[in-house]
Amino acid sequence: MKMIEKVGLGLFLIGLIAFLVIPFLGSYTLLEEQVWENTKDIHQEKMAELLAPMYGKEYGSNFSFLSAFRENFNSYNDQLKSEQVWDQVIWDDYSFPLAKAALQSPVRDNPWLFFGVSLGLAALGGFLYNFRQHADEPAGVKNNGIFHSSMKNRGLLGMLTGSLLILFYIVLYWFPAYLVNLVWMVNPISEWLSGGPASQWFLYGLIYTLAILVMGVRMFRKYRGNKYQQLRTASVMFFQTAFAFLIPEILVLLNQPYFDFKNIWPLDYDFFYDYQIDTFLSSGGVGMFMLIWGILLIIVGVPVFTYFFGKRWYCSWVCGCGGLAETVGDPYRQLSDKSVKAWKYERWIIHSVLVLAVVMTVVTIANYFSGFALLGNVTNQLHSFYGFAIGSVFAGVVGTGFYPFMGNRVWCRFGCPLAAYLGIVQRFKSRFRITTNGGQCISCGNCSTYCEMGIDVRWYAQRGQEIVRSSCVGCGVCSAVCPRGVLKLENGPEENRINELPIIIGNDSIKIKL
Template sequence: MKLIQKIGLILFLVGITVFTVLPFLGNYTLTETQVRENTKDIHTEKMIEILAPMYGQKYSSNFSFLTDFNKHFNEYNDQLKDQALWDQVIWDDYSFPLAKTALASPVSDNPWLFLFLSVGLAALGGLLYNLPKYQGEPEGVKNNGVFKSSMKNRGWMGMLTGAYLILFYVILYWFPAYLVNLVAMVDPLSVILSGNPASQWFLYGFIYTLAIIVMGVRMFRKYRGNKYQQLRTASVMFFQTAFAFLIPEILVLFNQPYFDFKNIWPLDYDFFYDYQIDTFLSSGGVGMFMLIWGILLIIIGVPLFTYFFGKRWYCSWVCGCGGLAETVGDPYRQLSDKSLKAWKYERYIIHGVLVLAVGMTLLTIVNYFSGFALLGNVTNQLHSFYGFAIGSVFAGVVGTGFYPFMGNRVWCRFGCPLAAYLGIVQRFKSRFRITTNGGQCISCGNCSTYCEMGIDVRWYAQRGQNIVRSSCVGCGVCSSVCPRGVLKLENGSEEGRINELPIIIGNDSIKLNN
């Protein structure tokens, strides 16, 4: 078994190395025809003129190509900005489509081969490493070696992993033109699913889904014997693969709007943007169903399901962000900050994001129905700010790149507006709670160690007090790792759900009369 794991680790490292090297392969040659085919009609003639000095030149790397492209493109825009001719500035970023069409590389010639040599080998290596894991060990989760691991406890391997993830996300979100080789690698798969060439978001979705599947296998091995954890893992794998990745792409293949049926406002913050509403309304019955479905989820689905099951129905069983956190991020769950200070920051930040999302949406809806007569420009600026600061930096870069630094639920705990909405319902109007049996608690601390949401579960368990917290995602890991069966996830009557008076069990708590 150790040999299989070593082979798996070698294959994984080879795959990651190939994946890292691929963006630097190939050369770039731009033509007027490529510019004409990859720019909007209103910009075509001007772009042909701006990029004329680049035609026919052979660039040996994406760095040299993009440096020259940005030089010519920015010179034109800067002149217009200096003259305050804002309506003539080209705000669209054409670097990615033009770099992709100008690319000539072994990757674009043999995409399936390089897909296997990079992502394929990494996935295969991950499976081979995880399948034999915990073989021969008794069932039950242990934190043996967690705090001595250089990968799992902010050691050099964890820091290196975090830095790699952060760098990848930064390039993916803001400099995708440097990743055109990687995008070209998944072009054939994108064409099969949607009929269209791949974008950087298809590449991201594919890797994201594959990571959840591979690390989901690890979850099956780690939590074997625990049906709740196994069903929960299978659920997030299914919803990510089917609803977040495959179905939206297949919808596009049938000329329908790209739509993730499980993504709910305000997490899906652009649901009420004007272009989204226009897309729904112009897509016939299917588009109207998507619009109504999304609205019903917001006003009926969320409160109803959360009342009966708590926020776990979404955060731990359905959500793709939660799915990645529970699978890929599971080795880092013990890094979540349990301090009172972190909890105070959490309350202000996550509810602040919710207020911002609600305010932006209300302004957007009012502007839409008033023909953007009210603060139309401000609305667009607010959209840009929210998309950059929350949708990209917080949810994307910090939310996943910071796993090895701050634990696996940074976004869910501090930034997700839907988690805040679900949490408010769960705290004040829900049947869900985690019950405790204080008399059985031995204060081992496993529950608090493994709580990814920064809840000091042991504090409640020692007092025999029900855990009713808006941040709890009901993952159930605290219950899974408890050696005494103190914790239990329950959906019961609201009566007695919140018990403020603790039951203290100590040396003097019970006295026998002789």
């Protein structure tokens, strides 16, 4: 390992350790005015009464503060639930805003300093390390040592990394009050971009974007000499930074709805929720444009673009989930299960999620226009279930946390309803395919090894059969790692696109039309 790589790795580890330590700094002192300022009008008086025993007391850690908060708050709610007085139960979770308000720590006083020694050092270290990776090797993708790497082949480092990712997502989704120090750390950036305070979701969006940018450098180095891969990497870096992170924040600064213009239903599963529709309709011309734009993407954009370019136009060039998988998750792409059994599970699970998303949306729209006179309670329960099981557990905890266990496209392959929608169009009505030249295949297996979607590409290549799979995201890595040029990503006529009985004849010297 070269000196600059060692320095980069060292800086990254220092930044990571600082990031893990920062949440535990400082103390917490809750004041009555903080309760009134950070709770809804209908709950202010009751919350001020419930939390009165905590006023003025100093709690030395977030654990002791939140424990006291839950002791006072939960006792009230639990009693109401036991008596089934549901209309008086406080369903809102105020632990995060109150913990953020009560925090007294050096992080809150010096956010830029702690941002620099944590995320700043981690990003700089990652950049230096990735910039030097593969620098002294000739161009060309190699899988040297990936199955002997503790990080890349389910070794101790891989398991530890996966465990940390899973833990982070669990805390982010269900225990964000433990992250208030980190949220205060990025508060100045949020104030600058949107004019408002940071939340746990702003923290997550910033980390997500930095991760794609830093690991995107690795992709540029690893796939140098391959313009398709470099353009694809640049594309996901741009769309994540501009469309998913900066533009939505700037829209808020301009008093417009927060909106990611590249996010499409059913991946954006709450697009048709009542509060979203009301927000669009109450935001004038801009809100109406957002609503129409989103609908046009669903009914026109997806089928048209997928017909001409396959699902790769979104999954490998635009999508933020795909962007994270292709950059941060690239070291784990070889871990995807290529078995037929996994393929069967994949088809059942991902299409079941799509059906669930469609049913939930239809019920939601029907209830919206009926004033929630029909199945109102069922709609709310569907929203809660889908948000928890699919939006949080599947997409977040499993979708990213399982990179070191199951490969980098777990969510895209097994759970993403938009990928299922795109895949159906790609399979039956698209010009996209991966063509193969069976006579040139030497069965090295590189293509199958690197396929992140669990496709046994070599099986198709050996038979000279074009690859037309709904799961293929067209990343093109199978083509990039082929030493014989057997595989090519093409957009051609639909005629004879699907050939179930290939004739293995080598090159194009003989053509047989069945």
